[in-house]
Amino acid sequence: MARIRDLARVCKSKNAGPFELTIDVVFDTPELYRAVGATGVLGPALFARLYGVDARDVIFTPYPAGLAYKATLVRAVPSGDLGDTDVYGCQQHAPLLEVEIPLEA
Amino acid sequence: MNSQGTTHRMLSSSGILGYGFPSSSLEAGLERGIDMLGVDGGSTDPGPFYLGSGKTLNSRLAMRRDIALMLHGALACRVPLVIGSCGGAGGAPHLAAVVDIVREIAVAEGRHFRLAVIQSEQPKARVRTALAAGRIKPLRGVAPLDEDTLERAERVVAMMGAEPFAAALDAGAQVVLAGRASDPAPWAASAIRAGLPPAPAWYAGKMLECGATPAVPKGHDCLYARIDADGVVLEPTAPERRCTPSSVANHSLHENPSPCIHLEPGGVLDTTDCRFEAVSDRAVRVSGMRWRPSPYTVKLEGAELAGYRALSICGTRDPLLIAGLDDFLARVREAVATKALALGVKEDGYRLFIRVYGRDGVMGPTEPVQEIRSHELGFVIEVVAPSQEQADAVLALARVTMLHTDFPGRLCREGNMAFPYSPSDIAAGPVYRFSVFHVMELDDPLAPFPIHYEDL
Numbered sequence: 001m002a003r004i005r006d007l008a009r010v011c012k013s014k015n016a017g018p019f020e021l022t023i024d025v026v027f028d029t030p031e032l033y034r035a036v037g038a039t040g041v042l043g044p045a046l047f048a049r050l051y052g053v054d055a056r057d058v059i060f061t062p063y064p065a066g067l068a069y070k071a072t073l074v075r076a077v078p079s080g081d082l083g084d085t086d087v088y089g090c091q092q093h094a095p096l097l098e099v100e101i102p103l104e105a
Numbered sequence: 106m107n108s109q110g111t112t113h114r115m116l117s118s119s120g121i122l123g124y125g126f127p128s129s130s131l132e133a134g135l136e137r138g139i140d141m142l143g144v145d146g147g148s149t150d151p152g153p154f155y156l157g158s159g160k161t162l163n164s165r166l167a168m169r170r171d172i173a174l175m176l177h178g179a180l181a182c183r184v185p186l187v188i189g190s191c192g193g194a195g196g197a198p199h200l201a202a203v204v205d206i207v208r209e210i211a212v213a214e215g216r217h218f219r220l221a222v223i224q225s226e227q228p229k230a231r232v233r234t235a236l237a238a239g240r241i242k243p244l245r246g247v248a249p250l251d252e253d254t255l256e257r258a259e260r261v262v263a264m265m266g267a268e269p270f271a272a273a274l275d276a277g278a279q280v281v282l283a284g285r286a287s288d289p290a291p292w293a294a295s296a297i298r299a300g301l302p303p304a305p306a307w308y309a310g311k312m313l314e315c316g317a318t319p320a321v322p323k324g325h326d327c328l329y330a331r332i333d334a335d336g337v338v339l340e341p342t343a344p345e346r347r348c349t350p351s352s353v354a355n356h357s358l359h360e361n362p363s364p365c366i367h368l369e370p371g372g373v374l375d376t377t378d379c380r381f382e383a384v385s386d387r388a389v390r391v392s393g394m395r396w397r398p399s400p401y402t403v404k405l406e407g408a409e410l411a412g413y414r415a416l417s418i419c420g421t422r423d424p425l426l427i428a429g430l431d432d433f434l435a436r437v438r439e440a441v442a443t444k445a446l447a448l449g450v451k452e453d454g455y456r457l458f459i460r461v462y463g464r465d466g467v468m469g470p471t472e473p474v475q476e477i478r479s480h481e482l483g484f485v486i487e488v489v490a491p492s493q494e495q496a497d498a499v500l501a502l503a504r505v506t507m508l509h510t511d512f513p514g515r516l517c518r519e520g521n522m523a524f525p526y527s528p529s530d531i532a533a534g535p536v537y538r539f540s541v542f543h544v545m546e547l548d549d550p551l552a553p554f555p556i557h558y559e560d561l
Binding site: 010014015016017018019020022024026050051052059061063065066067068070072074075076077078079080081082083085086087088091092094095098 | 244351360381456467469473
């Protein structure tokens with residue numbers, strides 16, 4: 001097993017407008033990108049569990065041109081609204097770093 | 106503009122007006138020859154405060170510095186200078202702040218040019234009419250717009266497409282200052298006017314609006330684009346940066362719900378089949394983008410007042426308090442409610458947030474780590490109430506209650522919280538929230554965006 005933090009070149013979160021959060025994982029090589037995808041770990045269900053949203057509300061897009069997987073979900077609290085903890089949405093990636101992928105690092 | 110209409114060269118100074126860029130990068134770009142110089146001025150990313158309050162995102166000094174360098178460069182090269190989403194949020198006060206800077210520079214330096222100013226702040230009557238006609242739809246994560254929400258909005262802007270920029274350039278404007286605009290629109294307009302198809306024109310804009318962000322190392326710096334009918338070549342002008350196929354491909358992920366489908370006024374830019382080829386060790390050619398025309402819509406953004414905020418920062422180093430933190434905070438909340446009621450402020454008349462840094466201050470309820478190992482914890486105590494006076498009063502109660510509330514096993518009875526500041530309480534002023542984030546159908550892409558010309 002290997003964690004996302006050991007496999008990915010980029011793992012980041014950011015606002016996609018004030019009402020959505022988008023999370024990207026980028027890999028170095030097409031082989032690794034495909035191998036991670038083939039494990040089926042990355043998908044709407046994972047992001048739904050990590051971020052407490054319904055899987056049907058996760059837009060999950062494999063992006064082969066960028067060797068990236070992207071998930072976009074609706075923020076529980078819009079950017080800057082009362083109770084928001086992260087106006088830019090740029091520090092919500094951490095739970096993904098620890099996700100285990102059944103591959104060797 | 107290139108007389109052949111086959112290639113078009115554009116330069117972006119940075120990701121946002123006022124973020125700064127090295128003047129050497131601008132000079133390097135100008136020396137290569139350009140047909141247009143631009144910068145995007147705005148973003149919703151810093152939150153709703155700027156749209157609501159009318160304040161600019163960046164300082165006047167920072168914007169003035171960037172504008173002066175760009176204005177000198179554009180006038181010297183006899184190419185248009187185009188700035189979208191002026192002042193951050195692109196409302197009337199934000200645009201006025203940037204117009205004022207440009208006028209000041211023109212007068213101080215005796216420079217003469219034709220200025221176009223394109224407004225994007227919307228009269229509520231126009232939005233109300235569109236709402237009544239069923240021509241306003243919510244974006245994802247937002248409730249349908251209703252009359253009350255519209256009336257409460259402090260300010261509503263519409264995000265213009267390429268057409269108002271093209272109209273201003275057609276009218277001979279050398280400097281175009283626009284209110285809220287789709288980020289790529291200034292560049293898309295310039296390239297489309299030069300006779301290029303919308304697909305590479307909008308794609309170039311998508312890259313240029315972030316300055317050198319598509320390059321590595323990313324930074325606040327200039328990006329140069331050469332566009333032809335089949336694609337776009339991108340290259341940063343600072344020698345220490347370069348575009349690589351992967352850096353450019355991955356920029357499509359940035360702040361977008363999808364890396365492939367980009368909704369713009371009047372169409373969709375589809376980057377699904379883009380090809381990225383290195384043409385040198387620092388320039389990348391992108392081709393294969395597509396543009397599908399769609400019914401013309403513009404995004405509406407509005408913000409409303411949510412109350413007034415007061416906050417205080419403190420920390421604890423007491424392991425006994427940390428061990429029973431949840432109970433402690435519940436006691437604090439209860440005691441604050443009782444004391445506030447004595448002042449005539451009911452519990453539903455304010456919101457009290459106690460943010461716990463070292464536990465879940467960053468992620469809140471979605472924080473997966475439950476066990477606290479921190480030997481100290483930081484707190485931001487925050488109250489939002491209908492008036493600043495009430496917010497200040499309830500915050501003062503919350504601050505002293507945090508300081509002196511008892512907890513089991515307490516050994517230090519002098520105070521439980523370390524406050525780094527005197528005064529400890531900060532009146533943070535009005536708080537806004539995004540309340541309008543919808544699309545409005547339009548028949549005429551120019552109608553909501555009046556253009557005023559001024560010969561300086």
